[in-house]
Amino acid sequence: MTFHAVMPLDDLVDGIPQQIRLNNRTLVLVRLDTDVYVLDDRCSHEDFSLAEGEVDGDEMTIECARHGALFSLVDGEAVTFPATRPVASYATRLVNGVVEVDL
Numbered sequence: 001m002t003f004h005a006v007m008p009l010d011d012l013v014d015g016i017p018q019q020i021r022l023n024n025r026t027l028v029l030v031r032l033d034t035d036v037y038v039l040d041d042r043c044s045h046e047d048f049s050l051a052e053g054e055v056d057g058d059e060m061t062i063e064c065a066r067h068g069a070l071f072s073l074v075d076g077e078a079v080t081f082p083a084t085r086p087v088a089s090y091a092t093r094l095v096n097g098v099v100e101v102d103l
């Protein structure tokens, strides 16, 4: 495990996806209250940014804005078509108010 400091939790708006670059990867961060979920920012259906989609905090999903596939924020599983493959998800932790991502 290698955790990388990314940004203060307070810089993330609850339920609004935030795209970042980290170690040559493009990731999408989603804050829900004090939890932060991180996925690869690339839909598994076609090459499209998940950071442009909407978050459902009750269902714990993010929607691809291109064709509407839903992905689990928790583990990146494809929840609905047209996506059938998951996207990678990453563990996070908070250290002194700073979000860290395990890459």
Ligand code: FES
Pocket: 043, 044, 045, 046, 047, 048, 064, 065, 066, 067, 068, 069, 081, 082, 083
């Ligand atoms: S590109 Fe994401 S659902 Fe098609």
